[in-house]
Structures are given as C-alpha cells and as structure tokens.
Amino acid sequence: MAWQRPSCIVQAMQSARRSAQPLLQSSSVSPSLSPIPTYLFARQRTSTRSYATEAKPEAKKHEPPKAQQAFAAAQEIDFSVFSNRPARIVPASPAYFSGNPKFTDGLLEMERLLAKYESLPTVVPSEAPQMAWLKLPQFREFLGEHVPARKFKVLLSTLQRLNQIDPALAPQEVRTKLNSFLRPGNPYADKPVPPVVDELGRARAKGKRKTSSAVVYLVEGEGEFMVNGKSLLETFPRIHDRESATWPLRCVQRLDKYNVWATVKGGGVTGQAEAITLAVARALLIHEPALKPLLRKAGVVTVDARQVERKKPGHRKARKSPQWVKR
16 A cells, blocks of 8 residues: 555644653553543533524523423314315316306306206297397407307307297296397397377388388378479379389279378489389378288288399499300
C-alpha cells in the first residue's frame, strides 16, 4: 500500500496526546483511560448548539413533573356536520358533467311525461292544437347553452308527440310544460278579430292582384258602383274588366242590392279589376256569411295556389329563346 499523509484530524489527536503526556505522568490517571485532555470535553459541551424548537431551560422551571402532567384527549367527532358540508359537493343534476346539462334535464323530463301519459288517446297531427315552438337560436338563448341542431330536432319530435294528446284529456302538467317552449307572442294564440259591419252599415275589405291593391266599402243600396270617384264605365272601358269587377255580386244575384265604393291603385287595368273582385267578395261575406259556398264555387273567394302563370319574355325565369315545333 502506498504511504498516505495523515489527515488533519489525526494530526490534531497526535499533537494533543503529546501535549498531555507530561500531565498523565504526574497524575494518578492511567494513560489508557483518557488519552485526550478533559478541557477539550468541557469546551465541546459548552459549544453545543441548540435548536429553535427546543425549550429554554428557564421556561422549564415552572413546568410540573412529567408524571403529574395531564394529557387532554382528542375532541369527539361530530358526524352531523358532514351531512350539511360534505367533503365533496355532489351536483344536484345527474347531467351536470355533460355538454348540455339544462337541455338534457329538460329532455329527460319530457320523456318522463311521455312515458307516463303514453296510454292517453291522441288526435291526428292536423287536429292537434297549433303551437309556435321556439326556434333554434331562441332556444339557445333561452337555455344559455349551444344546443346542436340534431338534439333540438329530437326535442321537437317529443313536444309534437305530447301535443297530439287529446286536448280534452291532456293533463295540466303536460300543458304547462308545452307552454314553456312557446315563442313569445304566439301567432296562433291571438286570433284576428272577425270583421263586422260598422255603425254606418258598411263592410270594409281589401283585395290584391299582382301589383294592384283595392279597398272596397260595401253597403246596402240600389246597385251603384264607384271606383276612385268615377263610374264603373269610365274606369274600365272594356266590358271584360267591368264584368270581372261585378262578378261576385252577379253570381249570387245581389247586383241591385248593394252599393260599392272602391279605391284601387297600382298595376294595370286588368289587375285592378281582379283586385276589386276579391275585395267585393270579402265584403259581401261580412254581410252574408252563408254565401261562402256559392262564392267559392264561383272562384272569387280563393285563388288556386297550384296555378302557375306563364312567364313573359324578358322577365325572371322566362324562356330565353322561342320554342320550335316538331313536324
């Protein structure tokens, strides 16, 4: 083994032993018992470091002996507190952690009502009460959640199924739930006031045809017919237009029983005459509602929506070029 230089600790012990050798020879203590001077131990005891958590000797003078100290037990646990303040808050809704908790809760409630009253008799969709449901943007604003369109359609189908329950047997909770999904200002709830004859005996009605619009006042009289302050002959020189304007009165044989004051504007002559036709028919129904089947059969009350007029050249969706005929 290679020779190593003694460390500083070994050197200090050797020097202390050499310095203490004369004292050991003059004293009665054996050198084998205490090779290190006693004053080194005294210095080590006085320089011992104390910790901040240790109690000072002066503070322990007034403390009772350990045998006489009273140890206090831990406070008893009150389990009634945990029922009001649990360690983990439980959500009130089972759909709290879903993407649309409010929508899911509402849909589950509607399905519960549907399962509860599924056995009740229903009516056909055409006879069910007309309801104006919330639209998708309004429904999102109402809930405060971004509801997908696919889920909104599922909700609408459930609402329509509940709405088909016979109105005479529908429970109150179903009606209350359905009314919560109605749009503000339900257009089906406010029925228009039926027109009546005023205090002067006049019946007022409107009619439109293409870009022409007419307002007619019908009152019992001798058969006078005025249009824009002029006679019928001055306003419509063609006999076809005059017959068209007076057709509602002639088809029910009331031509000499009522006076007509009409105001018409816009469009051409034929369009104005047909607008007066519709207005006169509606005003006549105010006086005599029983004439509706005859006027409908004569074709002056309603216009067939399936009838499409031929597009004139130069107008939108008109033919771009003339058609050729096969020979």
